[in-house]
Amino acid sequence: MRILVLEDDAMVAMLMEDLLRDLGHEVEGPVSSVDEALNRIDNATFDAAILDVHLKGADSYAVASKLKSKGVPFAFATGYNAADLDDEYVDQPILPKPFLRSDLKRLLQTALAPKS
Amino acid sequence: METAAGIYARIMFSDAVSLVDPQLSDLQKAMLDATPDCIKVVSVDGKLLTMNRAGCVALNVPETSGFGMPWLSLLPEDVRPAGMEALRLAAAGQNARFGGKSISPIGTVYWDNLLTPLIGAGNQVLSILCVSRDVTEKTLLERQLEEAVQREKLLAGEMRHRIKNIFSVVSGLISIAEKQAASADTTDTATDILRGKLDALSRASDAIFARQTGGWRDADPVDVALVVPSVLQPYGDRCTVIGNSVLTRRDSMTTFALFLHELATNSVKYGALSRDEGNVLIRWVASDSTIDLTWIETGGPPVWATPKHRGFGTEMVDRMVRSAQGTINRTWCPEGLMVNLHVPNIYTSSPS
Numbered sequence: 001m002r003i004l005v006l007e008d009d010a011m012v013a014m015l016m017e018d019l020l021r022d023l024g025h026e027v028e029g030p031v032s033s034v035d036e037a038l039n040r041i042d043n044a045t046f047d048a049a050i051l052d053v054h055l056k057g058a059d060s061y062a063v064a065s066k067l068k069s070k071g072v073p074f075a076f077a078t079g080y081n082a083a084d085l086d087d088e089y090v091d092q093p094i095l096p097k098p099f100l101r102s103d104l105k106r107l108l109q110t111a112l113a114p115k116s
Numbered sequence: 117m118e119t120a121a122g123i124y125a126r127i128m129f130s131d132a133v134s135l136v137d138p139q140l141s142d143l144q145k146a147m148l149d150a151t152p153d154c155i156k157v158v159s160v161d162g163k164l165l166t167m168n169r170a171g172c173v174a175l176n177v178p179e180t181s182g183f184g185m186p187w188l189s190l191l192p193e194d195v196r197p198a199g200m201e202a203l204r205l206a207a208a209g210q211n212a213r214f215g216g217k218s219i220s221p222i223g224t225v226y227w228d229n230l231l232t233p234l235i236g237a238g239n240q241v242l243s244i245l246c247v248s249r250d251v252t253e254k255t256l257l258e259r260q261l262e263e264a265v266q267r268e269k270l271l272a273g274e275m276r277h278r279i280k281n282i283f284s285v286v287s288g289l290i291s292i293a294e295k296q297a298a299s300a301d302t303t304d305t306a307t308d309i310l311r312g313k314l315d316a317l318s319r320a321s322d323a324i325f326a327r328q329t330g331g332w333r334d335a336d337p338v339d340v341a342l343v344v345p346s347v348l349q350p351y352g353d354r355c356t357v358i359g360n361s362v363l364t365r366r367d368s369m370t371t372f373a374l375f376l377h378e379l380a381t382n383s384v385k386y387g388a389l390s391r392d393e394g395n396v397l398i399r400w401v402a403s404d405s406t407i408d409l410t411w412i413e414t415g416g417p418p419v420w421a422t423p424k425h426r427g428f429g430t431e432m433v434d435r436m437v438r439s440a441q442g443t444i445n446r447t448w449c450p451e452g453l454m455v456n457l458h459v460p461n462i463y464t465s466s467p468s
Contacts, residue, residue: 009371010437011285011288011374013439014432014435014436015291017435018295032439032440033441079277079281079284097280098283098284098287
């Protein structure tokens with residue numbers, strides 16, 4: 001699968017990218033801003049997305065909303081739990097931060113797995 | 117109904133006393149004038165009939181005015197609706213209470229107003245007694261307490277966020293240290309590498325907190341000029357830092373500190389800091405929108421060519437810079453490595 005990664009922490013972005021590649025996936029990005037993520041949705045092709053919720057000075061809900069309208073599966077990567085997410089997204093899959101390789105693997109095999 | 121506690125529920129008169137023109141003995145008047153409470157009698161239709169000295173001072177009414185003016189018109193506009201409601205209740209024979217305030221040259225005074233109807237023999241309300249107590253001190257203390265509680269809540273939330281974040285960073289550092297140790301270009305153990313990185317971040321964090329430039333929220337500003345020397349402090353005067361003070365977001369500092377730490381570690385192994393006579397000059401010019409930093413090594417082992425092999429640390433730094441939407445260039449001058457870093461300064465005061 002090709003996964004869009006939106007993450008503004010350089011270190012976390014790098015680790016996420018490495019883990020995804022280790023797990024045999026391709027990475028779109030990582031991108032660190034809402035604008036860049038929206039741009040990739042318009043101009044790139046990918047199967048799923050992982051979005052950091054709290055970006056520097058912004059949140060990623062605008063990206064979530066666009067992915068939702070396009071039917072692209074996505075998960076939030078966050079240090080918080082579902083209760084801290086916007087009401088609209090409480091049922092969205094979550095990658096808890098800090099995450100392990102096994103957390104990421106499970107997420108990709110379940111919530112973000114391509115529908116067959 | 118709100119009950120006016122601590123005073124008469126109602127004041128009954130056995131015969132028709134004329135309260136429209138109350139006559140007080142000198143002693144009674146002296147007693148009334150001695151209290152700091154404002155005591156007044158108001159007609160059922162809200163006109164001020166009489167008032168003690170404290171009341172006259174508070175409402176700026178001459179004691180010789182003869183009164184007769186509408187009482188509420190003497191109060192600030194924003195407390196009049198509550199006063200009107202209290203007057204209505206008192207005129208209907210009930211007790212009432214409302215919080216008021218008066219504004220005088222010495223400042224705003226907050227009042228607790230207790231209204232008690234004066235009831236005649238025929239059970240009709242003759243007039244209304246209003247006792248107002250200065251509760252300014254209490255009101256201000258209550259506000260301060262409320263603000264302190266709010267601040268406390270905010271701080272607790274931020275602390276929770278920070279702790280989460282620290283775990284996240286440490287978890288990331290562990291992964292990086294493992295990878296770095298496993299790479300071919302080092303003999304250091306993962307623990308050594310991790311300790312080095314944690315020390316660098318810890319010094320940066322100390323520098324930020326010690327100078328109290330704010331920095332307890334991610335979006336709070338911290339000074340680049342504090343962070344750079346703190347990360348490079350172990351190398352003493354072999355690193356010269358020259359740069360201006362400029363604010364950046366606290367959460368950008370992790371990347372920045374790791375970047376400097378990586379360059380320094382590399383220099384200790386292969387570059388200027390590996391020789392006693394080697395030095396590094398770090399200069400930066402930063403503005404609200406960009407940070408341009410130059411790292412210049414001199415006095416190290418002579419550089420003959422651009423190294424073919426790129427180490428894990430170099431790779432990591434490059435990717436982190438890219439991820440921060442920055443650019444990095446390495447120039448292998450004969451006298452040593454020169455690194456040019458250009459990153460946007462994402463400093464915005466909006467909450468994250």
